[in-house]
Amino acid sequence: MNRTMRTKPFTALTVACLLAAASAGLMARCQQAASQTPAQEAGETFQARCSTCHSEHGEGSEVGASLNVPDLRSAAVQRNGDDLLRQVIKNGRGNMPAFGRDFSDRQIDRILQLVRSFAATSNQQVQGQPSTR
Numbered sequence: 001m002n003r004t005m006r007t008k009p010f011t012a013l014t015v016a017c018l019l020a021a022a023s024a025g026l027m028a029r030c031q032q033a034a035s036q037t038p039a040q041e042a043g044e045t046f047q048a049r050c051s052t053c054h055s056e057h058g059e060g061s062e063v064g065a066s067l068n069v070p071d072l073r074s075a076a077v078q079r080n081g082d083d084l085l086r087q088v089i090k091n092g093r094g095n096m097p098a099f100g101r102d103f104s105d106r107q108i109d110r111i112l113q114l115v116r117s118f119a120a121t122s123n124q125q126v127q128g129q130p131s132t133r
């Protein structure tokens with residue numbers, strides 16, 4: 001038996017094993033993604049793509065401060081309409097890059113909901129803090 005014939009079954013078996021392993025990994029990721037709520041998905045997306053400038057809860061990071069990003073929890077941001085905020089996420093503004101190619105409309109809507117939740121969280125924290133007067 002020549003060497004080529006001996007390696008073909010090994011190669012086919014190796015490829016089959018690699019495909020099975022890749023399939024199992026993909027299935028695990030799909031199951032994990034399917035078990036996430038839309039809010040969890042938006043939170044992960046925000047942490048991965050937005051928090052460098054906007055920080056974890058929208059207050060702005062040191063990087064964001066150097067770029068003059070607004071506090072997403074602020075009344076100035078929160079009083080903007082959903083359409084304007086969607087447009088800013090999609091098309092960018094000032095130092096903020098456009099994410100229209102990276103995020104689907106559904107993802108943008110979920111991120112917008114998350115940004116709206118920052119104001120509520122911020123208000124709850126302020127109301128729950130004792131007065132310093």
